[in-house]
Amino acid sequence: xLIQIEVDSEKPIYMQVHDQVIEGIxxxxxxxxxxxxxxxxxxxxxxxxLHTVNKAxxxxxxxxxxxxxxxxxxxxxxxxxxxxxxxxxxxxxxxxALAKNIDPDEIIRRSRYILDQFxxxxxxxxxxxxxx
Numbered sequence: 812x813l814i815q816i817e818v819d820s821e822k823p824i825y826m827q828v829h830d831q832v833i834e835g836i837x838x839x840x841x842x843x844x845x846x847x848x849x850x851x852x853x854x855x856x857x858x859x860x861l862h863t864v865n866k867a868x869x870x871x872x873x874x875x876x877x878x879x880x881x882x883x884x885x886x887x888x889x890x891x892x893x894x895x896x897x898x899x900x901x902x903x904x905x906x907x908a909l910a911k912n913i914d915p916d917e918i919i920r921r922s923r924y925i926l927d928q929f930x931x932x933x934x935x936x937x938x939x940x941x942x943x
Contacts, residue, residue, distance in 0.1 A: 815827075824867075825863050825864070825867040826867070829867045829870050832877070833871075833876060836876060837929045838932035838933055839932060843889045844887065845886065846883065846887075847868075847884065847885040850864045871885075
C-alpha cells in the first residue's frame with residue numbers, strides 16, 4: 812500500500828495515515844489479514860515520529876479496522892460495523908455542505924460518485940487477486 816504524507820497539509824500526519832489506511836480498505840487494496848508496515852518501519856520510511864504512527868494505528872484499532880499484536884504487528888481486520896461516531900461525522904459533513912448552500916441533490920450526486928469509485932476500485936483489486 813502506498814501512503815503519501817503531506818507535511819505541509821493542515822491535516823495532522825496521524826490523520827493522513829489513518830484516512831489513507833481506511834481508503835485502502837475501502838478500495839480493496841488492503842484486505843482482511845493484510846499486514847501493514849510496523850510502527851517503526853512506517854515512521855522511518857517517512858521520517859516522522861513513532862508516536863505519530865502509533866496514534867494513527869491506535870485510532871484505527873479502536874475503530875475496528877486493524878488489530879495490533881506484538882509479534883505480527885498491525886493487521887487489517889474487517890468488522891461489519893460502523894465506528895461509534897460515524898453518524899456524528901456524517902452529520903457534520905452534511906451540515907457543512909448545506910451551510911455552504913450546496914444543493915442537496917449535488918451532495919447526493921457527489922456522495923454516490925465517490926462511493927462508486929471505491930466500489931469500482933474494490934472490484935479491480937478483487938479481480939486481480941483472483942487472477943493470481
